Amino acid sequence: MAKVVFNEEKCKGCYLCMTACPKKIIVIAEDRMNAKGFRPVEVLEMDKCLGCAMCATMCPDCVIEVFK
Amino acid sequence: MAEKVLVKGNEALAEAAILSGCRHYFGYPITPQTEIAAYMAKRMPKVGGVFLQAESEVAAANMVFGAAGAGARALTSSSSPGISLKAEALSYIAGCDLPCVVVNIVRAGPGLGGIQPAQSDYYQATKGHGHGDYQMIVLAPSSVQEIIHLTADAFDLADLYRMPVMIMGDGMLGQMMEPVEFDLGERRKLPEKDWATTGTDMKRKHNIINSLIMNPDDLEACVRARYERYEQIKATEARAEEYMMDDAEYMITAYGTTARIAKNAIVELRKKGIKVGLIRPITLWPFPEAAYKKYADKVSAILSVEMSMGQMVDDVRLAVNDKVPVHFYGRTGGNIPYPDEIIKAMEEIAGGDK
Amino acid sequence: MQQVFKKPNALCDVNLHYCPGCTHGIVHRLVAEVLDELGIEGKAIGVAPVGCSVFAYDYWECDMQQAAHGRAPAVATGIKRVHPDKVVFTYQGDGDLASIGTAETVHAAMRGENITIIFINNAIYGMTGGQMAPTSLPGQVTQTSPYGRDPKTQGYPVRMSEMLAQTDGAAYIERVAVDCVKNVNNAKKAIKKAFQTQLDGKGFSLVEVLSTCPTNWGKSPIEALDWLRENMIPYYPLGVKKDKTTEE
Numbered sequence: 001m002a003k004v005v006f007n008e009e010k011c012k013g014c015y016l017c018m019t020a021c022p023k024k025i026i027v028i029a030e031d032r033m034n035a036k037g038f039r040p041v042e043v044l045e046m047d048k049c050l051g052c053a054m055c056a057t058m059c060p061d062c063v064i065e066v067f068k
Numbered sequence: 069m070a071e072k073v074l075v076k077g078n079e080a081l082a083e084a085a086i087l088s089g090c091r092h093y094f095g096y097p098i099t100p101q102t103e104i105a106a107y108m109a110k111r112m113p114k115v116g117g118v119f120l121q122a123e124s125e126v127a128a129a130n131m132v133f134g135a136a137g138a139g140a141r142a143l144t145s146s147s148s149p150g151i152s153l154k155a156e157a158l159s160y161i162a163g164c165d166l167p168c169v170v171v172n173i174v175r176a177g178p179g180l181g182g183i184q185p186a187q188s189d190y191y192q193a194t195k196g197h198g199h200g201d202y203q204m205i206v207l208a209p210s211s212v213q214e215i216i217h218l219t220a221d222a223f224d225l226a227d228l229y230r231m232p233v234m235i236m237g238d239g240m241l242g243q244m245m246e247p248v249e250f251d252l253g254e255r256r257k258l259p260e261k262d263w264a265t266t267g268t269d270m271k272r273k274h275n276i277i278n279s280l281i282m283n284p285d286d287l288e289a290c291v292r293a294r295y296e297r298y299e300q301i302k303a304t305e306a307r308a309e310e311y312m313m314d315d316a317e318y319m320i321t322a323y324g325t326t327a328r329i330a331k332n333a334i335v336e337l338r339k340k341g342i343k344v345g346l347i348r349p350i351t352l353w354p355f356p357e358a359a360y361k362k363y364a365d366k367v368s369a370i371l372s373v374e375m376s377m378g379q380m381v382d383d384v385r386l387a388v389n390d391k392v393p394v395h396f397y398g399r400t401g402g403n404i405p406y407p408d409e410i411i412k413a414m415e416e417i418a419g420g421d422k
Numbered sequence: 423m424q425q426v427f428k429k430p431n432a433l434c435d436v437n438l439h440y441c442p443g444c445t446h447g448i449v450h451r452l453v454a455e456v457l458d459e460l461g462i463e464g465k466a467i468g469v470a471p472v473g474c475s476v477f478a479y480d481y482w483e484c485d486m487q488q489a490a491h492g493r494a495p496a497v498a499t500g501i502k503r504v505h506p507d508k509v510v511f512t513y514q515g516d517g518d519l520a521s522i523g524t525a526e527t528v529h530a531a532m533r534g535e536n537i538t539i540i541f542i543n544n545a546i547y548g549m550t551g552g553q554m555a556p557t558s559l560p561g562q563v564t565q566t567s568p569y570g571r572d573p574k575t576q577g578y579p580v581r582m583s584e585m586l587a588q589t590d591g592a593a594y595i596e597r598v599a600v601d602c603v604k605n606v607n608n609a610k611k612a613i614k615k616a617f618q619t620q621l622d623g624k625g626f627s628l629v630e631v632l633s634t635c636p637t638n639w640g641k642s643p644i645e646a647l648d649w650l651r652e653n654m655i656p657y658y659p660l661g662v663k664k665d666k667t668t669e670e
Contacts, residue, residue: 001423002423003423010437012441012442012443013442014442014443014636014643014644015443015643015644016443016643016644016647018644019644019647020602020603038442051426053426053427054603056427057427057448057603057606057607058448058602058603058606059447059448060438060440060443060444060445060446060447060448060451061437061438061440061447062429062433062447062451064427065425065427065428065429066425066426066427066428067423067424067425067426068423068424068426092500092503092504094500118503118504120499120503122496122529123525123526123528123529124525126493126496126525126526127493127496127499127525127526127529128496130489130490130493130496130497130500130526131496131497131499131500131503132500133487133489133490133493133496133497133500134469134487134489134496134497134498134499134500134501134502134504135500135501135503135504136500137487137497137500137501138467138487138500138501138504138505139504140504142500142504156490156493157490157493160489160490164487164488265467265485265486265487265501266467266485266505266508267464267465267466267467267484267485267505267508268463268464268483268484268485269464269465270463270464271464274482274483274484274485274486275485275486276479276480276485276486276487276488277486277487277488278470278479278486278487278488279488280476280477280488
């Protein structure tokens with residue numbers, strides 16, 4: 001069991017996290033924007049998350065918290 | 069009473085700095101002030117202090133900036149071309165409200181100019197060194213004993229008002245030997261440096277030393293607050309010596325080395341029946357305007373004598389506001405005015421022997 | 423479930439001003455993680471540069487000073503000489519460290535000044551809008567090298583880490599990159615070692631971090647990582663350039 005939590009308001013939509021995820025489960029949230037005007041990311045299949053924190057490692061804005 | 073010792077101006081300044089608690093000196097060799105650095109190199113290790121010969125004047129001044137921000141009494145010294153290079157850091161130091169002392173043993177300019185004494189950095193010291201709206205307190209000693217007192221007070225003034233203080237001399241004063249007492253005189257009560265970067269020790273919010281304020285209103289407010297402090301300094305710290313002014317019909321005004329020569333000229337002029345006195349600014353900024361205003365209605369002419377093409381004379385004219393004619397006599401290029409020259413200039417103004 | 427990744431305590435809880443995908447943010451976090459792990463936030467004093475990271479003084483919880491352009495190593499020297507028992511570091515970009523501040527950088531290294539420098543090399547001036555940096559690559563198009571940097575008239579890029587490794591005073595110099603997870607992890611190890619070098623009183627330490635500038639490179643953040651990997655790493659080889667830390 002693992003999960004990631006995105007602080008969406010801090011996200012700048014650079015999507016470096018998506019390139020880092022080994023399971024490729026991070027996707028762009030197409031249905032919403034944050035206050036900065038960026039489309040944040042989300043994980044729809046959280047059960048596949050390894051809790052490896054690779055996404056958080058590449059995030060320049062400390063958007064991501066990882067639980068395991 | 070402290071014992072009298074015979075010392076050179078430059079060395080007296082360095083020792084007075086150490087006695088005032090300065091333990092951080094950063095400098096770069098340049099004539100005619102290198103004796104300050106050499107003295108510090110010898111003395112600082114003996115008192116647990118730091119002497120560092122930097123790679124440049126620019127770096128030395130920025131080391132002072134760092135040390136001042138870290139809460140230390142920091143000193144750098146140089147001569148005219150070196151002060152131009154230090155101007156960058158002085159602007160930042162003023163913009164960050166940091167205290168430090170910088171010494172300019174002025175030599176003739178512009179450019180490399182010469183290495184002989186001059187007072188041609190008056191504009192630079194009092195009107196503009198680095199960029200931006202700011203001031204430095206500028207002290208102009210005229211004897212070795214006064215160098216000691218003003219050096220001690222320079223550190224106090226810097227800490228009290230959180231701003232750079234310049235001690236401005238020239239090669240003549242730096243090389244001059246006089247018997248002095250290393251008595252620093254009365255010291256000021258100073259505030260704690262709770263703003264310094266000393267490490268938070270996880271016990272307080274972080275201190276930030278910074279001059280970058282992107283919002284124009286915020287920057288304006290910051291600069292205006294600084295200028296309110298400057299007004300307070302103008303009101304309380306302006307200093308001048310009056311010499312034979314009581315019955316004076318004419319005023320000579322001069323500072324530093326030139327004031328010493330002017331005093332000799334005044335004695336001779338009085339023998340010739342011309343009643344002349346001297347106003348010697350001790351603080352070049354704040355300029356001691358009150359000392360001039362006091363005599364503006366009493367004297368019939370003022371002669372400003374400088375080792376420059378005429379720089380302080382502008383401030384004298386502003387101070388008396390056209391109430392009395394202000395004349396100028398100066399030598400430049402490293403030449404020192406002789407008493408005879410000053411006497412001749414004054415006689416011309418006074419219309420010959422009385 | 424336990425939290426295995428969060429914002430380090432030494433990083434202020436603020437929005438960084440950097441453009442989307444700019445890797446400054448990663449390096450800021452790594453420095454903060456190292457301050458946390460070594461337990462030195464309370465004794466750290468940082469020096470912020472002029473350049474894109476000019477606001478760095480607002481991003482770490484430790485005491486900070488802002489320096490004039492290029493002067494951070496001199497300012498850090500002043501601080502360190504006042505507080506030799508504190509941990510003093512600078513964070514500087516390539517224009518700041520390798521152009522206008524070259525003298526301050528080289529002489530701090532030659533003195534063996536016991537400070538740590540984090541040097542961000544992204545081969546361009548970011549803050550002023552994308553001009554040629556001392557580290558811009560041959561042929562690289564920038565605002566001030568619009569036809570591509572021509573070494574015949576515009577000189578060659580400088581490999582600062584190799585240059586500084588020649589100084590006797592340098593104790594630890596390493597070049598790292600932040601283009602992928604593996605390299606980010608290596609970068610953190612290097613930054614930690616650099617701070618440890620200072621804590622051990624070994625002398626000057628510097629970590630050069632190859633970083634991206636998507637905005638001024640005219641690339642997406644992800645393309646920028648690829649550009650770094652394909653163009654910068656071949657010119658600026660990663661690895662330890664100097665390590666005196668094991669010497670007694």
